[in-house]
Each structure stands twice: as C-alpha cells, then as structure tokens.
Amino acid sequence: MIKKYILFDLDGTVTDPMIGITKSVRYALNKFGIEVEDLNTLCKFIGPPLKDSFMNFYNFTEEDALKAIAYYREYFSTNGLYENTVYENFEDMLIALKNDGKSLIIATSKPTVFAEKILEHFNLKKYFDFISGSNLDNTRTKKADVISYALEQQMINNMSEIIMIGDREHDIIGAKALNIESIGVLHGYGSYEELSSSGADYIVKDVSELKSLLLTL
Structure with a gap:
C-alpha cells in the first residue's frame, strides 16, 4: 500500500534540539539545587515526555516533576526554543515529498505551541498539513495519543497508508500501538538497538537514506 501520510517526530528527527533542551533541563534542575556541568x-531528556523523564531520571515526585516542567519552560520559551538546528538536507526532502503528493504531519510530544514556533522560525511550517503536539497542561503527551489526535483531526483512518518517523523508541511504540508502520532514524538520539528492539519496520542512517526510502513507499 502506498504511503500517503507521513508523520514526523520533531526533536531528533526534523531538528537537533540538543542545546536548547539540555540547557532548559539544567535550568530546571538548578531550581532544585541540582547542578549539571555536562549537558x-x-x-536522555530528548524524546520522552518531560514529566516521565524528571520522574525516571531524577526520582522526582509527580508534583515536583510538574514544577520542574514549569521551570523548564521559563528558559525554553524564551531561549531554548531557538537553540536548535534543522538537520542537513531535511528541507530538500520535504520539498521532494510534497512534490510527490505526500501529506506531511508533525507528531510530537512537545507542546503544539512550541512546535509551531520552531517550525515557523526555520520556515518549515508551510510544508506540514497539520502539527499535532501535547497540551500545555501536560495532557496528550504519549506518542500514541499525539498520533491519534492527528489522524482524527485530519480524518485519516486507513492505517496502511500512514508511516511514522522518529528517532526514539517512543515514536516506534506509539506507531505500533495503532498498527502503523514506522521508520527509525539514526541521525537523532536513539541507537540502532533501541529502534530495532522497539519494532521499527525500517531503520535509516541519515536524511539522504530516509528520503530515498520514503520516495519508494
């Protein structure tokens, strides 16, 4: 079945957000008296929902994790948002996919408002038919929920026509939960082992390889 709808994760897939995200996390942790020198x-915070990360990596209670997210956003909303770069040749790939008649959608655990600002900043928003992210009240952060919301809003119901692309296991697991095929990309922050063990249908090493694959699907 031809893939008409291509869903992209944002962080670690479309852009490299390392500096902005890690500085925002460091800022939040500092508010709790935790000093981090090596960004x-x-x-490891790039990809998963922030609340889960603060709880899993620093044993925060849910209450403290929510406070940490608020601190994180203090820095991210004004600085971290733009400490970010688009992966090389990514825009060229988006142009080729649009010319091939594909519908492109962003499916990210990042709040929609931030995802939109990032894509506008890099002049990429125009290539996407819909941007699906989480809410600022920390709801709809699980990748399966983000994907489901995008499909619902775009009235897409044939799962065989969709493929999800991401760099972490959460992207692959979210797609599998909805019986959607997925591609793991190695130019981001997940390893081959992580993407393979989580069940990615395809794994590509870089944007060039991703483009070639998508134009054959």
Whole structure:
C-alpha cells in the first residue's frame, strides 16, 4: 500500500534540539539545587515526555516533576526554543515529498505551541498539513495519543497508508500501538538497538537514506 501520510517526530528527527533542551533541563534542575556541568548527560531528556523523564531520571515526585516542567519552560520559551538546528538536507526532502503528493504531519510530544514556533522560525511550517503536539497542561503527551489526535483531526483512518518517523523508541511504540508502520532514524538520539528492539519496520542512517526510502513507499 502506498504511503500517503507521513508523520514526523520533531526533536531528533526534523531538528537537533540538543542545546536548547539540555540547557532548559539544567535550568530546571538548578531550581532544585541540582547542578549539571555536562549537558551531554541530559540528552536522555530528548524524546520522552518531560514529566516521565524528571520522574525516571531524577526520582522526582509527580508534583515536583510538574514544577520542574514549569521551570523548564521559563528558559525554553524564551531561549531554548531557538537553540536548535534543522538537520542537513531535511528541507530538500520535504520539498521532494510534497512534490510527490505526500501529506506531511508533525507528531510530537512537545507542546503544539512550541512546535509551531520552531517550525515557523526555520520556515518549515508551510510544508506540514497539520502539527499535532501535547497540551500545555501536560495532557496528550504519549506518542500514541499525539498520533491519534492527528489522524482524527485530519480524518485519516486507513492505517496502511500512514508511516511514522522518529528517532526514539517512543515514536516506534506509539506507531505500533495503532498498527502503523514506522521508520527509525539514526541521525537523532536513539541507537540502532533501541529502534530495532522497539519494532521499527525500517531503520535509516541519515536524511539522504530516509528520503530515498520514503520516495519508494
């Protein structure tokens, strides 16, 4: 079945958000008296819902995790949002896909309002038919819920015509929960082992390989 609808994760898939996200996490942790010198140790926050990450990686209570998210957004909404870069050749791929008649959608656990600002900043929003993200009240953060919302809003119901692309297991697991095929990308923050073990149908090493694959599906 031809894939008409291509869903993209944002962080680690379309853009490299490492500096902005890790600085925002460091800012939040500092509010709790936790000092972090090496930003690379915070890359594990890229991908999963923030509340889960603060609870899993720093044993925060749910209450403290929600406070941490509020602190995180203090920095992210004014600075971290733009400490970000688009992966090389990604826009060229989006143009090729649109020319091939594909419908492109963003499906991210990041709040929709932030995802829209990032895509506008990089002049990429025009390529996407819909942007599905989480809410600022920390609802709809699970990837399966984000995907479901996008499909509902776009009135898409043939799962065989859809493919989800992401760099972390959450993207793959979310797609599988809805019987959607998925592609894991290695230019982001997930390893081959992570993407393979979570059940990705395809795994590609970079944007060039991703483009070639998508134009054959």
